[in-house]
Amino acid sequence: MTVLRLILGDQLSHQIASLRDIHIDTDIVLMAEVGAEVTYVKHHKRKIAFLFAAMRHFADELRRAGTTVIYRHLDDPDNGGSLESEVKQAIAARQISKLVVTMPGEYRLMEIMKSWQSTLGIVVELREDDRFLCSLDKFATWADGRRQLRMDFFYRDMRRDYNILMDGSEPIGGKWNFDSDNRESPKAGMVIPPPLQFAPDDMTSDVLGLVAARCADHFGDLDDFGFAVTRQQALAVLDHFIDQRLPDFGRYQDAMLLDEPWLYHSHIGFYLNAGLLLPAEVIAAAETAYHSGRAPLNSVEGFIRQILGWREFVRGIYWLKMPGYADLNFFEAERDLPEFFWTGNTKMLCMAQAVDATRKYAYAHHIQRLMVLGNFALLAGVAPSQVNAWFLIVYADAYEWVELPNVSGMVLFADGGYLASKPYAAGGAYINRMSNYCRECHYKVSQKNGAAACPFNYLYWDFLIRNRPKLQDNARLGMMYRSLDRMDVEKIAAIRHDADQFLAALPEA
Ligand SMILES: Cc1cc2nc3c(=O)[nH]c(=O)nc-3n(C[C@H](O)[C@H](O)[C@H](O)COP(=O)(O)OP(=O)(O)OC[C@H]3O[C@@H](n4cnc5c(N)ncnc54)[C@H](O)[C@@H]3O)c2cc1C
Ligand code: SF4
Numbered sequence: 001m002t003v004l005r006l007i008l009g010d011q012l013s014h015q016i017a018s019l020r021d022i023h024i025d026t027d028i029v030l031m032a033e034v035g036a037e038v039t040y041v042k043h044h045k046r047k048i049a050f051l052f053a054a055m056r057h058f059a060d061e062l063r064r065a066g067t068t069v070i071y072r073h074l075d076d077p078d079n080g081g082s083l084e085s086e087v088k089q090a091i092a093a094r095q096i097s098k099l100v101v102t103m104p105g106e107y108r109l110m111e112i113m114k115s116w117q118s119t120l121g122i123v124v125e126l127r128e129d130d131r132f133l134c135s136l137d138k139f140a141t142w143a144d145g146r147r148q149l150r151m152d153f154f155y156r157d158m159r160r161d162y163n164i165l166m167d168g169s170e171p172i173g174g175k176w177n178f179d180s181d182n183r184e185s186p187k188a189g190m191v192i193p194p195p196l197q198f199a200p201d202d203m204t205s206d207v208l209g210l211v212a213a214r215c216a217d218h219f220g221d222l223d224d225f226g227f228a229v230t231r232q233q234a235l236a237v238l239d240h241f242i243d244q245r246l247p248d249f250g251r252y253q254d255a256m257l258l259d260e261p262w263l264y265h266s267h268i269g270f271y272l273n274a275g276l277l278l279p280a281e282v283i284a285a286a287e288t289a290y291h292s293g294r295a296p297l298n299s300v301e302g303f304i305r306q307i308l309g310w311r312e313f314v315r316g317i318y319w320l321k322m323p324g325y326a327d328l329n330f331f332e333a334e335r336d337l338p339e340f341f342w343t344g345n346t347k348m349l350c351m352a353q354a355v356d357a358t359r360k361y362a363y364a365h366h367i368q369r370l371m372v373l374g375n376f377a378l379l380a381g382v383a384p385s386q387v388n389a390w391f392l393i394v395y396a397d398a399y400e401w402v403e404l405p406n407v408s409g410m411v412l413f414a415d416g417g418y419l420a421s422k423p424y425a426a427g428g429a430y431i432n433r434m435s436n437y438c439r440e441c442h443y444k445v446s447q448k449n450g451a452a453a454c455p456f457n458y459l460y461w462d463f464l465i466r467n468r469p470k471l472q473d474n475a476r477l478g479m480m481y482r483s484l485d486r487m488d489v490e491k492i493a494a495i496r497h498d499a500d501q502f503l504a505a506l507p508e509a
Contacts, residue, residue, distance in 0.1 A: 003027045004090055006083070006101040009037070009051040010399060012058040012231075013275035017127040018102040024066045030090050031059050032072035036082040041389055044220035046227075046362040047396040049211040053204040053229040054274055060203070061230070074210060084112065084119075091122060098123040105129075105273075105399040107322040131278055132315060133308060134158065139316030148418055149317060152177065155309030164287060164308060165301060177305065178250065178298035185433055186255040186263075193244040195262045196237050197226025204229055219342060219394060221360050227270060227396070234268070234276035241266040242289050250299035254367050256350070256435035261357035265365045266303070269397035272311075279307050314405035317419055326388070328408055330416040331467055333381040338506045341373070341390055346509050347442035348455060350431050351376060362396035367434065369395075374411030375426055379459035380503060381466070384414045422476040425463055428454035449494040455502050455509065462499035465492065 005018050007029055019029070033052050052074070059071045072079050072086055080086050087099065103126055104110055117124040128135060142157065143149055156176050159165060165172045200208060208222055228234040248264045255263060271277040283304050290300040318325065340346035344355035354368040364373070369391070377387045384407070392403045409419030428445040432438040438445040438454070447453035464471065464480055472481050484492075502509060
């Protein structure tokens with residue numbers, strides 16, 4: 001009895017549920033680079049190269065351990081172009097009794113897989129992805145009866161359940177959250193450790209050639225590719241982060257610096273989401289660093305919160321609320337995504353820096369995504385479907401289960417406050433406080449109105465004015481609406497005028 005075990009590009013974990021009970025004498029693993037998954041949105045070249053290179057290395061590891069692997073390259077003449085056609089071909093060529101697959105990270109693909117049992121005519125076992133620390137049932141139970149979900153409460157329960165950074169029933173240090181010690185502005189002359197990069201081996205070089213040829217019209221650069229493509233390399237990146245960056249992760253978590261795309265972030269999202277690292281081991285490594293005195297509590301707690309809290313929380317929301325979540329548009333925003341999201345061709349230096357890093361590395365850190373790119377899309381009223389498509393395409397760590405709640409929920413408030421208690425909207429002063437961009441920018445951050453003024457300044461107030469009926473009862477925005485009420489009519493007219501002019505002439509911004 002031969003079981004076919006399908007492994008997707010983001011399931012590169014030897015512990016994945018679908019490999020757990022494998023009989024290597026009889027069972028077969030199927031992995032496929034398929035055009036349908038690469039081009040249903042035209043992913044960043046670097047993201048495709050990373051995933052194919054990591055998939056090929058993973059298949060190689062399986063083979064070396066004695067497993068039979070069918071691996072379909074993108075340019076194989078018989079490549080059927082979709083996962084379904086690859087599964088069909090594998091079944092037709094062999095006596096397969098059952099297909100085992102771990103649930104995918106995307107609702108669209110999950111629906112396709114659910115239909116396989118009837119369309120393929122064999123038993124299909126769809127297993128839960130238990131690399132995550134909160135099962136979908138557990139999340140649904142936690143969310144049941146709550147009108148709005150708040151990450152902070154979810155995170156506390158997860159800390160208690162997994163006994164992480166706990167002192168009995170109390171959080172270590174007496175607080176659940178140490179963000180008041182974080183959020184420092186960047187310092188001039190900071191020496192930031194460079195990220196750990198790996199020169200491509202022959203297998204990765206082949207993939208880079210393939211992607212350059214087949215995806216020439218996709219966004220992004222392939223130059224100086226240095227991502228980890230094996231578990232061993234990803235573990236080295238994690239060690240490097242714990243050693244060199246984690247101690248300062250908390251302090252500079254929200255900082256942005258000119259021409260410094262990596263800062264003190266961990267750069268492990270690509271590896272976690274593809275399966276080369278597991279969340280539990282990453283959290284354990286950070287917690288150990290705290291207990292052994294190698295990193296302070298504010299950094300370790302802040303870092304663990306991102307993984308045990310935010311990462312699990314957004315995934316829970318995705319599966320709880322799909323498919324409707326993808327269509328939400330609380331503000332009825334309809335503007336097209338400005339072209340400079342692709343070209344970086346804008347006089348707003350903060351935006352140009354974020355797009356430039358994104359194009360080069362398929363990476364921008366959280367504050368660039370949230371408070372620069374996302375903030376701009378929110379204030380300008382860009383249609384959520386277009387913002388989501390962009391974020392899904394351009395980042396090497398982007399999969400719909402994590403991208404969609406971050407964009408629609410956290411950034412665009414498109415769910416009307418189910419995920420976040422208020423929109424993360426901000427004017428230029430925030431960006432100026434957390435970065436050194438503004439002093440080099442064409443626009444003047446200190447100026448509130450007029451052609452030279454920082455666009456974030458008037459767009460921020462214009463956003464609050466435009467959306468007043470939907471936001472004025474939000475208690476967390478009360479102070480801002482009281483400030484607005486104190487503005488004189490001329491000031492408000494100037495804000496509306498500048499915003500209208502700017503948005504009408506976006507290509508020149
Ligand atoms: C608009 C927007 C879009 C985003 N899209 C994605 C995405 O497609 N894929 C993705 O993995 N993350 C996404 N994030 C979350 C976060 O920005 C990235 O996880 C992070 O920047 C990855 O870089 P890093 O590994 O250096 O993370 P660090 O800053 O070092 O954080 C450590 C880890 O915590 C986790 N994490 C941190 N914040 C979040 C969050 N809000 N949601 C989920 N996990 C989080 C990630 O696994 C990350 O690797 C998005 C955030 C925003 C605001
Ligand atoms: S002045 Fe405004 S547009 Fe320019 S970098 Fe600062 S926040 Fe961005």
